Amino acid sequence: MENEFAKHEKDYIKLYQNKGFTANFHYQNEKLVNNETKNEYKPNDIFIVAEHRYEGMSDPSDMSILYVIKTSKNEKGTLLLGYGPSADLELAEFFKKVPKENVSKDEAIIN
Structure with a gap:
């Protein structure tokens, strides 16, 4: 069965906002x-x-990743990052530097 949210980042963002992930971030x-x-x-x-x-x-090169994050000051939010040809390379490198022990699926919405 196909994930009903697989095509729409905005649907996941709304679900996470309802769970308290309301902060918006920029790099x-x-x-x-x-x-x-x-x-x-x-x-x-x-x-x-x-x-x-x-x-x-319609365009496989149109790729993105939605990060759901918490911070050391307990701020919770999301950040949408393009990847592939449209990637912000500096921001992608930032996320690669997040320590592995700081990465989990604790808040993942699973359908």
């Missing part, structure tokens, strides 16, 4: 920054609690 100066609080985080301060990968139906 600046080698750190993730909370858009509202302006708190800055290095890779060691980030906990990836779920991730979902997507591939465009």
